[in-house]
Amino acid sequence: MARFHPLPVAAVDRLTDDSVALTFTVPPELREEYRHSPGQHLALRRLADGTEIRRTYSICSPAPDPAGEGPGTLRVGVRLVEGGAFSTYALKEITVGDELEVMTPAGRFTLEPAPGLYAAIVGGSGITPVLSIASTLLAREPEARFCLIRSDRTAASTMFLEEVADLKDRYPQRLQLVTVLSREEQQAGLPSGRLDRERLTALLPALLPVDQVAGWFLCGPLGLVQGAEKALRELGVNRAHIHEEIFHVDAGAAPATAVPAPAHSTVTARLDGRGGTWPVQDGESLLETVLRNRPDAPYACKGGVCGTCRAFLVAGEVRMDRNFALEAEETEAGYVLACQSHPVTEKVELDFDR
Ligand code: FES
Numbered sequence: 001m002a003r004f005h006p007l008p009v010a011a012v013d014r015l016t017d018d019s020v021a022l023t024f025t026v027p028p029e030l031r032e033e034y035r036h037s038p039g040q041h042l043a044l045r046r047l048a049d050g051t052e053i054r055r056t057y058s059i060c061s062p063a064p065d066p067a068g069e070g071p072g073t074l075r076v077g078v079r080l081v082e083g084g085a086f087s088t089y090a091l092k093e094i095t096v097g098d099e100l101e102v103m104t105p106a107g108r109f110t111l112e113p114a115p116g117l118y119a120a121i122v123g124g125s126g127i128t129p130v131l132s133i134a135s136t137l138l139a140r141e142p143e144a145r146f147c148l149i150r151s152d153r154t155a156a157s158t159m160f161l162e163e164v165a166d167l168k169d170r171y172p173q174r175l176q177l178v179t180v181l182s183r184e185e186q187q188a189g190l191p192s193g194r195l196d197r198e199r200l201t202a203l204l205p206a207l208l209p210v211d212q213v214a215g216w217f218l219c220g221p222l223g224l225v226q227g228a229e230k231a232l233r234e235l236g237v238n239r240a241h242i243h244e245e246i247f248h249v250d251a252g253a254a255p256a257t258a259v260p261a262p263a264h265s266t267v268t269a270r271l272d273g274r275g276g277t278w279p280v281q282d283g284e285s286l287l288e289t290v291l292r293n294r295p296d297a298p299y300a301c302k303g304g305v306c307g308t309c310r311a312f313l314v315a316g317e318v319r320m321d322r323n324f325a326l327e328a329e330e331t332e333a334g335y336v337l338a339c340q341s342h343p344v345t346e347k348v349e350l351d352f353d354r
Helices: 085-092 124-140 161-170 197-207 222-234 286-293 328-333
Strands: 004-016 019-025 041-048 051-058 073-079 099-103 116-123 144-152 175-181 213-221 242-247 266-271 274-279 310-315 318-320 335-337 341-343 347-351
Touching: 004 073, 019 085, 019 099, 041 073, 041 085, 051 073, 051 085, 051 124, 073 085, 073 124, 116 124, 116 222, 124 144, 124 161, 124 213, 124 242, 144 197, 161 175, 175 197, 197 222, 213 222, 222 242, 266 286, 266 310, 274 286, 286 341, 286 347, 318 335, 328 335, 341 347
Parallel strands: 116 144, 116 213, 144 175, 213 242, 266 347
Antiparallel strands: 004 019, 004 099, 019 073, 041 051, 041 099, 266 274, 310 335, 310 347, 318 341
């Protein structure tokens, strides 16, 4: 069960003009709770003018060794989003010694280190979880190789430039690094321009043996991830080998259709071992209904992107406005995003503990 704890900020490192890395200290008694897999994220929350704001940020530091103790520090990357209530605060106000409310790690955009060839296509701040995935994999698995294809506007706007260069220095044979800058000329031979489906379909077979890649990790803005997925499918890659995490979905990307809930619909929810049944008000999501009665219900983005509100649909039927977080296997297995779900049947039952 996800929980928040106050964690002190140990470092604030400026990465680019519009991004920082925040490092938190994890006290020994909480290290087990903050044990994470490479690729997971943390939700941070703050109260501003009486309103609670939550945002998720991916962990960029390597995951702890399963045989050792949990992490003593956690580092996340934060990029400024225009008008973003949390990112503006993170970039302008947070200083060393502040305490922030940090949720225990969540997310299924993860890699279990194993020998083999892995690859990632990332755009902008999408490098953040992939930095953790690549550094954990290369450190733990001497037989693993990683191909990192990253796309950014300019070198100056590229997050974790030094960290990625250090990783390349440490594993020159096992890390293949390809950087594509869309707004800057590069040295001869290096690609520039936008990484879209057509570019990738042509570029990927020239870079690596596409059919031998054990896992593809696509992370970044919606357009890049969708384009990369189409390119991979065109190249014959099985959907089961593709993992996706989308950052920054515009509010208008999948407009919600206002379908009224059946009259007197109720949601029964099980959360942290305790259950309850509550009436759903017209237009609200099932997460909103549950939150009014159980403020400890897990969520972060409320936008169908982070997956924190995932719940198992035990009974009834729901309609989801949009889903950028759950894989097809998860929805087929019966999982839904509570923040995007509205009742279709009069009775709906959710289990947040499954
Ligand atoms: S809270 Fe992020 S997907 Fe529902």
